[in-house]
Amino acid sequence: MALDTSLDVLTIPATSLERVPQPAIRDAIRYFAPDFITIPGPRNPAALAAIQEATTDTPFTYPKLGRNGSHIQQFQYAPETGLTDATDNQSSESLIDILAVQNQDALSNLQGEIGNGTRQTGSERATFLIVPELSVDWDATTLSTTLPNKTELAAISSSLPEPVTVLAGGQPTEYYHEWDLPHDGSTETVPIAGLGATDHDKSKFARYSCTAHGTVAAESTDTTEFGLTALNGVGPSTAQRLRQAGCRTTDDVRDFAVSDLTDLPGIGRQTAEQIHAHADVIHSGDPLVVSNRTPVKTRDDRPPLCLDIETDGLSPTIIWQFGVYDPATDTYQAFIERNDPTDPESVLEAFITWLLANHGNRTLLTWNGYNFDYEYISQFLRQYRPEYADEWESMWTYDLYKWAVRDENALLPGRTNKLGHVAHALGYESAATGLTGAQTAAAYQEFMRHPDDRDHEPDWDRHKAYCRDDCEALWYVYQAITDAPRRDMTDSGSSGATGQQAGLTDF
Template sequence: MTVGHSVALLALPEATLECVSQHAVRDAVRYFTPDLVAVPGARNPIAYATAREAAPDLPIVHPQLGTGGTRIHHYRSSPDAGVHEASDERPPAETMDFLAVQSRDVLSDLARQLTTGERQTGSDAGTFLIVPELAVEWDTTTLSTTLPNAQELVTISAMLPEPVTVLVGGQPATYAHEWSLTHADSSVRVPIAGLGAADRDGSMFAQCTCTTHGSVAAEAVDSDQFGLKALYGVGEATADRLRTHGCETTRDILDLAVSDLVELPGIGRTTAEKIHAHADVIDSSEPLVLTNKRPVKTRDDRPPLCLDIETDGLSPTIIWQIGVYDPATDSHQTFIEKNHPEDPQPVLEAFVIWLLANHRDRTILTWNGHRFDYRYIRQFLTQLLPEYLDAWDDLWKYDLYKWAVRDGNALLPGRTNKLDHVARAIGYDASATGLTGAQTAAAYQAFMRNPADPETEPDWERHRTYCEDDCRALWYVYKAITEAPRRDMTDSGAGGADGQQAGLTDFHP
């Protein structure tokens, strides 16, 4: 399911680096395992030094410090050579390029270098232009937005044959918008993606998966989810108490016995056990099962079907893709509405007929399905295909997120409990589609507005692969949970909680 070459770019904004511990930064680098690190924001030598110390073997992009000839940083990536500093030689066509300018004023110099051939890029793979302090301007009077330096950006985009995406440090990592700009009396699409990784809720780190297609999928995680505050029940006050006791990292927590944690002010026995257990989970990247209950029941020995849906938003008017992965046959079935986005019935009907005809005795598994997948499938069946509703209700349906997180049956190693974060932490190797759930919804919304326009038609195969990847990731996490040994959280020895009990599958409901 490989979808081309990709580069993992970790954004460590200088404003965030100012307010987190060095141990948290190292933890973020270890967790994300990036190929390239960018430090967007204002010129900040301390932030740059912090990033360099945390990732000594990786290229650190912070051209804000440069002078003279170092005002433009240029890195290249290829499947064989990885990310490396660009040379003056013409690169192979499949090379991905990362160009970072010191400031917006340098964009005109970069355009000139690209025009004269002084600086060259791969013509068949995406080029990514990093502008560390660029932000979209918002006029509160006219309620309109303006893209600064639009002329320079569209000039660079129009002159290069490959896809060009602009990564801007002044926008949060959740920002993604394709601007339509005019160049030589023609309209040119210029994708802009946020790299600032900050939002109204606080400081964030973000990893951006950059693909040969020029697409960017960002995973933003609150900076509090790294270092000591990543642990269950540890806020700033508890983290300070732990540091006073000589603990700076989750590994330090494991060197303590639970009884040592209980002696600290404000930490009771139950909290101490959870802190210690969660440190073990993060350090080992293995789930910790806290119960003898099974997450799923099946009618036979066949594993559950893993289901995932794609909609046009969080309050959907259509379920436009339904994917089902069958671990028993290692096969994936997809139902996609490509022709009639105004009609939600055909794709839903095709799915439910296939499911009931072939797998009515199978158990179905989702991640947060009770609040999303199952909820909206049932809602649309009620509205459009009520004759299948009873049969749908009779199917055995389980929600692994509810069992593990909401019901408190397991501790997971992801820094959030989103499926892709949990799967990544456990070791799942995701496909490089360069998509997020929000992007798939936005792409289909654009298609719905004008389905006859070839420019709005989604890359169906890439979106199909994204959905399949979620289904396979769910199975990967399910196996990790069901195969994990149950570990006793009680204090057992000088090293803390290391007792083991039987595996989850040895217990019966």
Template sequence: MSGASPVRLLSVPAAAADRLSGATLADATSYFDPDAVLLPGNRNARGYAAVRTELDAVPAIHPQLGRNGERASRYGPGQRGLRPAEGGEAETPTLLAIQSGAVLADLRGRPDPIAPGADATYLFVPEFSVEADRTSLCATLPFADDVAAIAASIDGPLAVLAGGQPAGYHHVWTLPIDASASGSPASVPEADPAPDSPTVDVPVVGLGAGGEGGAAFVDVVCGPDGVASADAIAADRFGLRALDGVGAATEERLADVGCRTRADVGDVAVAELATIEGIGRRTAERLHAHAEVIETGAPLKLTNESPAPTRSGQPPLCLDIETDGLSPTIIWQFGVYDPAADTYRAFLERTDPADAAGVLGRFVEWLLGTHADRALLTWNGTRFDYPQIERFLHRHYPHYVEAWTDVRRYDLYEWAVRDGNALLPGRTNRLGDVAEALGYEPRERGLSGARTAAAYRRFMRRPDDPAAEPDWARHERYCRDDCEALWHVYEAIESADRRDTTDSGSGGASGRQSGLTEF
């Protein structure tokens, strides 16, 4: 594989682009810095025009309004975002945008290579969605024989970017290759193929046009190895709505007084903001403070409380766990980062997924035997990690429960968000979003807690099948990322300014000054 860089795409449903403000679209594009904007969903000329107008420096790809009416268009990385790929150019990775699933049959029959020289090909189908039968609880992949034939015909891996599938959907379909040659139906149910039939694995990643609820932006990172990650952030986390406490009504009232961006809010005195209906003094102070935090990318401590006091002169150990679901039957991975020694320790159950005691015992005996004097730090551990560990200890190692309860445990998310001790620059309060907003670069993309749980459940169902075994190194990197990102956020908060919200924002408490963009 070449040393090509990943391609970053921003997906916004075409129908949502039609109704979102230009400021919101611009803010999302600035935040994600994509190589191109994808517009999945039904044909929508107004949404396409809005993106083209507001984001003229970023290529917009809406296949139904494609290049010169082409049913399939190929794109590759250029100096400034994606660019159309012509002729036999080697592009890696390649994005192939097609108007509909019906075009897949034409692609499988093409005599010329679909993606010459590409390490990986990403197939963007704007209205593609998995068919689910709620009665039989069975999922079916449309055009599966065409997808399998295309995947088998190209040099590198193929992944499908499914415009009509909800954001957050990520599933690797194992498709029988011989289906493409036998004239079988154009769909394959989600089931394990016959053991002797040749297959190809095709990841399908949802882009959100078919999701329920409000509009969301989806950050899609397409690696040259065929691994894609897709993380959604609600559209109301951009523009003015990103400010704590600003809903639709407050956004309209701010616009009425000339505040259409966060910088505008920072330019208005707190006293003036406080006169707007529904805001008041306290909310105005918090709006100023949060506007500064987002614009500068620096957290703001609001109290003198410490998130996790040192113990015995040592910083806390950063802990993260992975389970098989929200009501777990096993904690199959424990990750611990020690900031004092800059070392990482992983405990995984790789051989017997029915043995919930083994990995738990290795972790707790290591902790109590060598680090009992150290505190633990988690992100949302009070609601999940700590009670789950204690529940499994009661079941498998009741003699360690008392010693476990003696360990000092802290929760950085609870301290900062729930208890209101800090304002953070992430557009969500997910650890990854906050850490990346503070400059953390993850080792692993494409995984989440839900995806690691799903991967382990598959292993639990077929522990003797090598094809069902998770990529242990990748899942270990993901857990390590969470531990080290946690410490990165902790250090940023500890070194942040302690300041009252009353003196935050460039407009101060009583008058307009230079904009926040000059901070």
């Protein structure tokens, strides 16, 4: 359900390239399959060598190193042509432009080139500007922030007809803020998204979905989720023992028999079976169901309704969107509070009356719903519409995350157990909304602060599409799990290094 043209960008910070084993870097690139790679952080030729060794197929930029003496690089993207280097030859048909400056001093040069027409984006859709070490200054005394180079950034944004989003290499992935910057007697709104990916304590990679509307959705992943440490039961010490035994990749582990793994110090039979089975799951991209338990029961032959909610934060004061996807009819129903963000009751009542009146005998399915969706729906009903609370509690509710992950009924191929990662690993084609859960909450918080200002409203259609995408991704994952063979994790160990499938028997 593609909503818009988007460019997938993978951030691999220079500091991560220094610390992460080469097989893990290649693993991350293969897993994310990005259109483009960027390397924020300081100049480090060893990091450049690492990325050149890791991939020859994916275009990348390392802004701090420049390119052929140029302090400014430019790339353009269109679905028909893919990503092309347009530093010296701009196209007029791109939907997304990437500009990368070597340092913040080069911003004034870029401003001049755009102003005099020697630098053209050729795009009327979106431009993303990479500034590799840009970081927001924080004053702990006055509790205020300052954006360096705001004059140049405002001028660049104002000079281009399309939306300009700045990707700041000195800010963590979670950072996103729309800065209102003064320019020529007016105000220029410039979104700043963090590109740094690291929190100084551990290395991270981050995937960015950059849309032709100028929006960007980012999510970071610890580098330990790639390479040998991606396997269940493998930490740094076990990974070191595996490397000493000749295993550098998860495929190498898959080519071991369980009996070979148990010969290594500190690896018992149960752990070896789990490691081996997970290596097979990562290789195949298919889930492995390891129990006879049924993930969902229904009252009739219809499949479960897939439910997702959006709130104003992790400790919500309002559930402002309910989304329900019905696989039986391939229809979607959304309930959104667009008018009064101080009124959590109206949208709640609209959802619960529709649900009970039309689908009171259906089963509900969520991802991590027992820790969030179901919990807050119950809480808000008891608080605002208690007459429906008992009927809601009688609904059949299931949590696929709890069944698969917490109850250990399945091994999943995602490098984390977040719904988006699992669905991606299983082949789900996500809608390009350019949103994350944190951004949906932040957008509604902004609406709550300015309920009478239409300029501060969320893009309702885009947020509705984001919630629907989560519901349909959940159904996709549910189908993959229910269609997966049920096997145990035991391995006879009789086939040696070629016996990766030995003993993975059906129940």
